[in-house]
Amino acid sequence: MANVPDTQTQTQQSGVWTQVDSQPVEKPIWGRLYAKNLKIKSLGTKNAITLIQPTWSFSYDLCNDVFKVGRDDDNDLSLNKDHLPTKVVSRISKVHFLIVKDLQDQKNPVYIIDESRNGTFVNGNLVGPHNKMILKNDDVIALSHPQYKSLVYKDLTPNEAGTLPTEIHETYYVSKKLGKGAYGEVHLVYDAKTCKAYAMKAVAKNQLAEWSKKNLLSDPKRVMNEVNIMKSLDHPCVIKMHDIVNKPESVFMILEFMKGGDLLSRIINHKYLSEEASKLFFLQMCHAVKYLHTKGITHRDLKPDNILLEDDRPETLLKVSDFGLSKFVNKGSILRTLCGTPQYVAPEILIKSGCGSYTPKVDIWSLGVVLFTMLSGSLPFSDEYGTPATEQIKRAKFTFRHHVWKSVSGTAKKLIYDMLTADPNSRPSIDKILSSTWLRDAETIKKAEKLMNMKLIGTKKASCSDVENSNEQIFAEPPRKRARK
Known part of the structure; x- marks a missing residue:
């Protein structure tokens, strides 16, 4: 050698x-x-x-x-x-x-x-x-x-820590970028003392004015809206805030880190989710929304991108995140802002163009779109279906066209149809959804309770008569006449 x-x-x-x-x-x-x-x-x-x-x-x-x-x-x-x-x-x-x-x-x-x-x-x-x-x-x-x-x-x-505030780089190790949104970036960070991983969301305040031509989010006070909401929340299916650094130029939120990525990536990787997996995720989502609505908070931007998973296991804990468009709704108040993601936004928001008022029922509509997407890997409303997606949404016009729907239960399709109703007053409340036959599944409830480490209230096992009355065998898709407004 x-x-x-x-x-x-x-x-x-x-x-x-x-x-x-x-x-x-x-x-x-x-x-x-x-x-x-x-x-x-x-x-x-x-x-x-x-x-x-x-x-x-x-x-x-x-x-x-x-x-x-x-x-x-x-x-x-x-x-x-x-x-x-x-x-x-x-x-x-x-x-x-x-x-x-x-x-x-x-x-x-x-x-x-x-x-x-x-x-x-x-x-x-x-x-x-x-x-x-x-x-x-x-x-x-x-x-x-x-x-x-x-x-x-x-x-x-x-390392990007040198460009960050002293409070950040002295306390945390800044690692790779996890993602970038309309007006914020997310990095993986580690607490230097505990070595625990977190997700750091950095929002540049000056980008908000550029992002919104209508200047809806340019007020620095609105940047703190998400911060104030996150500080007040404590639920196993809602992302928790660990720390906050507020600077004149930017706000840095240190949030729980979810290793499993977002629900959209899970759907894309599997093309679509089984009814069993969809039910477990949807049940957790509904309890998160129930908690938010009880606290007087409407999320207003529920979509698979904003649903995070704890890990890569098929059965895992789910958390609702990204409250940038959320707002506390006090008794008697109304929501007027035109916001949300187009494919998931409720028809009343499009119809009124932000000039009228709407209610927390916009979250129920978004839940319906998310459930549809999980079960089929496709969207109920899309420009690819002939007419503009906005017109489809305004009329609540959709069909179960994908071949996968043949194997989906009638109770699941009926629940989607009930949520995707153009008239918000006709949509079920979150409590009504939790008491639906499809979600009153003892095995799914047991799994969710174990993941959430809490006893679920308002959800119980379906009886034989419930199943018999669900019209599961004859329900195929929404009647055409009810798809119009």
Whole structure:
């Protein structure tokens, strides 16, 4: 074999050389450690480098997935009495701490794991035995006591935190972008101390005025509308707010992170959902809407994009999100704003063009469209069906044209038909929907209660007479005469 330099001694400012198929290959560097109050003469038996310059002259480039620091000679950085006072060295463990990074994605956070008896500190905060924290740029690492500041970590990976407010980048590690909406971006962030993942929604206030030609959302007070709503909510099927940073230019909302993505992606990936899966998701949605309506809140933009899933399991917890178009509705008040997503918006909103008034029944209509979409993978109203979608919506004209509807129960189709009624007064209330035969399924209710960790009120098992009276066998699609207004 060719004589290849030892990987641990070929440390350069530009990187670390390693051996792959007898050829030196430079690994990408994701971080760097600088000495602080350390009298570094060498890096131990595995990393022999002589340094005679003062503090901060020593640096070690990090490119592997694990970096060990401690008293033992086989650590990547071995510390002894040549580096620290004897009283400090005596308190250092054989392996004091680890610095680890998942190299599959450079945007993954860097963790420091405390393996010591006497503690590892980051910026004066104790990590704790076998606990971990996220290391961020310029974090100071102390050994055994907050005063024994020994190392400084430099993050060399691309990161957007530098452009964010101090309250954000000091508290959170900002990772990859999860999505972008009409007037906001969403990033995956991690709490530096707890390492818990969150979704950070950043809304630039000046973009709102540009987004709405009618200037409906340009008032900065309206930006805080979603914030005030989110702060007041506490339900297992409604996204919770963890933190809020309000700045003159932008608002940053730190929200629960849902690993399963949105309902729209789930539908697209499966083409459509089974009736069993749709029922479980829809039941959770209805309880979320019931909670909102009880609190005097109309969502006004319910759609699969705004329904988030906890994980990738077929049966998983669901949460309603994105309250940018929501509004508290006090007793006797009316809603006048023309808003919502065109394919999911209720006919009264289109007919009145924002000049009249409408009620929380707009959410019932949107629920009907969402259920239709889940069961068929298609929309009930579309420009592709001949006439403009807006005209179809105004007349509540739709059909169960997709072949999949042949296998969908009559009770499910009847519920959709009842919700997609042009006259809002004829639409069922959320309580009426929850008491419908289709949702009074004992097995589905049991699954939902387990996922939501609560007893569901207002939903009970359907009786035999309920099923017999549902006309399941004869109901095929809405009668034409009732599809017109």
